[in-house]
Amino acid sequence: MDNTKREMVCIACPVGCHLTVSTAEDGSVVVEGNRCQRGVEYGREELLAPKRVVTATLAVSRGKSPRVPVKTDAPLLKAFIPGLLDQVYNMEIAAPVALGMVVLENIGGTGVRLVTTRSVLEVRAI
Amino acid sequence: MRQEHYDVAVIGGGSAGMAAAISLAQRGKSVVLFEREEVLGGILLQCIHNGFGLHHFKEELTGPEYAERVSKTLEELPVTVFVGSTVMHMEEAHAGEGKIVYAYSREHGIVMAEVRAVVLAMGCRERNRGNIGTPGTRPAGVYTAGLAQRLVNVEGYIPGKEVVIVGSGDIGLIMARRMTWVGAKVKAVVEIQPYPAGLTRNIVQCLNDFSIPLYLSHIVSEIHGKNRVEAVTITPMVDGMPDTQRSFRVDCDTVLLSVGLVPDNEVSKKLGVQLNPETNGALVDSRLMTNVPGVFACGNVLHVHDLVDFVTEESTRCGEYVAEYLDGVRPAAQHRVVAGSNVKYVLPNWYDRSHDNRFYLRPMVVKNRAELQVRLDGHVIKTKVLKHVQPSEMIALALDEKDLGDGAAQGDLRLEIAIV
Numbered sequence A: 001m002d003n004t005k006r007e008m009v010c011i012a013c014p015v016g017c018h019l020t021v022s023t024a025e026d027g028s029v030v031v032e033g034n035r036c037q038r039g040v041e042y043g044r045e046e047l048l049a050p051k052r053v054v055t056a057t058l059a060v061s062r063g064k065s066p067r068v069p070v071k072t073d074a075p076l077l078k079a080f081i082p083g084l085l086d087q088v089y090n091m092e093i094a095a096p097v098a099l100g101m102v103v104l105e106n107i108g109g110t111g112v113r114l115v116t117t118r119s120v121l122e123v124r125a126i
Numbered sequence B: 001m002r003q004e005h006y007d008v009a010v011i012g013g014g015s016a017g018m019a020a021a022i023s024l025a026q027r028g029k030s031v032v033l034f035e036r037e038e039v040l041g042g043i044l045l046q047c048i049h050n051g052f053g054l055h056h057f058k059e060e061l062t063g064p065e066y067a068e069r070v071s072k073t074l075e076e077l078p079v080t081v082f083v084g085s086t087v088m089h090m091e092e093a094h095a096g097e098g099k100i101v102y103a104y105s106r107e108h109g110i111v112m113a114e115v116r117a118v119v120l121a122m123g124c125r126e127r128n129r130g131n132i133g134t135p136g137t138r139p140a141g142v143y144t145a146g147l148a149q150r151l152v153n154v155e156g157y158i159p160g161k162e163v164v165i166v167g168s169g170d171i172g173l174i175m176a177r178r179m180t181w182v183g184a185k186v187k188a189v190v191e192i193q194p195y196p197a198g199l200t201r202n203i204v205q206c207l208n209d210f211s212i213p214l215y216l217s218h219i220v221s222e223i224h225g226k227n228r229v230e231a232v233t234i235t236p237m238v239d240g241m242p243d244t245q246r247s248f249r250v251d252c253d254t255v256l257l258s259v260g261l262v263p264d265n266e267v268s269k270k271l272g273v274q275l276n277p278e279t280n281g282a283l284v285d286s287r288l289m290t291n292v293p294g295v296f297a298c299g300n301v302l303h304v305h306d307l308v309d310f311v312t313e314e315s316t317r318c319g320e321y322v323a324e325y326l327d328g329v330r331p332a333a334q335h336r337v338v339a340g341s342n343v344k345y346v347l348p349n350w351y352d353r354s355h356d357n358r359f360y361l362r363p364m365v366v367k368n369r370a371e372l373q374v375r376l377d378g379h380v381i382k383t384k385v386l387k388h389v390q391p392s393e394m395i396a397l398a399l400d401e402k403d404l405g406d407g408a409a410q411g412d413l414r415l416e417i418a419i420v
């Protein structure tokens, strides 16, 4: 880890402290500007392993709605996000789709899954 | 024409209408609900990001998940639901306290429902370019942020490749991230105020994460392009005046407007419902009833909410009030509630000293460690310390009989709520 100093805003609560996060000589992470302990944890994770919940939609064939929304069931390491989005926005599944259906398992070996966040009924041929 | 009789008609099947209908059906009232779209859920269906339900369901859900949970509960109750049905008109019934609601449905034609009470739950609509008056040509490629959100998230259509967003409200910020995630380049977010209109969490996760520049105290002074948007001119504001010397041009093919929401009260007006100029929603008493007896309002049609959890709370309570109204309960004397310093508005507009009251208020300032003060006849009767206030976060406040009973019993009974 290099000795970069980063400015960030803590979003663990609405106060929004401006944090300065850096790495000390011994490799430990130093957080300044925080008003409480949660700021230290936030700054540390943002520097070492930032994660985000990803939401997107994918195409549905024969569905009453043309797309179904999905989310990762846990925050995903940021490095894996572009690859995941690329894959999801080029995918298609067939209706009917149930809420909470697993679309992808173990994304990038992280154990995080992609699940649907809405059910989509099938359009029946008349 | 189909003719039906119910206790209550609920107009709108978003989170507000669904919660009110559930609450009424659970109290044994017969309910008809009209929803313009083919499915229930309202605006939640296009808000596919997470951040819903932390208060109500104690977990973080996406909009569609929240909507589906609520509609499952509704389905289990005996509520008559008409989807694809738009309420076009309402009028007083010829006899008694009743109202007649007319909806146009593609499947059933005109449906006429005679009811004893109405719940307005039509949500809000977006301000558009006309409302903010940006000069320039009228090319294609200018969308409101919410419409773009629906196009991308529901229809799967991507409106452009290079985007400038006007206004830093939460919908605009969330669309900045969405457009980036679907492969577009967001070149700027432009905000006239010196501070962002949206939540800090959205500034961080939707702009900073992608190094999207946020121009505070700037305006889009012109939109260029003949058939399609080609560029915008961005101008800094100095002391409230545009400094045209320092204007600059940003090429783009799409402009998204995130410049605010307005309660959609077109049909409310048919019954003569009086509106509050501060909120553009109805003026309501302590039981969320409008000036027209038997007509109630809740959710975004009453005032624009930032959290769906508050919509659910308010609308569930609205359902209780309507049920009590149908049972003949009428409020005791009611007194005015007014917004004090640093408060844009307080809702409801009246309170009732004989029972518990719940208020929602919208602050006008950004402040850490603010104090909320409730004053009655000039005396402070209650205070509450808030860690942080900002205009994008509504504040909830409950006052019980005890709070209201003390102090001057006579005199000016106006209640004032202020932030100091």
Ligand SMILES: Cc1cc2nc3c(=O)[nH]c(=O)nc-3n(C[C@H](O)[C@H](O)[C@H](O)COP(=O)(O)OP(=O)(O)OC[C@H]3O[C@@H](n4cnc5c(N)ncnc54)[C@H](O)[C@@H]3O)c2cc1C
Residues within 6 Å of the ligand: B011, B012, B013, B014, B015, B016, B017, B034, B035, B036, B037, B041, B042, B043, B044, B047, B050, B051, B052, B053, B085, B086, B087, B088, B121, B122, B123, B124, B146, B149, B170, B171, B264, B267, B298, B299, B300, B301, B304, B305, B306, B307, B308, B309, B311
């Ligand atoms: C884009 C956006 C993003 C948001 N993001 C968040 C968030 O991250 N977290 C959070 O907690 N909250 C968020 N909110 C707030 C919250 O989700 C909404 O305030 C809430 O869902 C509004 O519910 P509603 O029922 O009042 O309105 P709506 O959901 O708009 O429902 C109104 C319904 O009425 C129907 N209707 C209107 N007129 C008629 C008519 N004449 N006849 C029949 N039907 C009619 C409409 O079709 C619509 O379905 C967001 C809101 C918006 C607008």
Ligand code: SF4
Residues within 6 Å of the ligand: A010, A011, A012, A013, A014, A015, A016, A017, A033, A034, A035, A036, A037, A038, A039, A040, A042
């Ligand atoms: S450091 Fe603590 S007080 Fe400051 S924003 Fe983070 S959680 Fe809130």
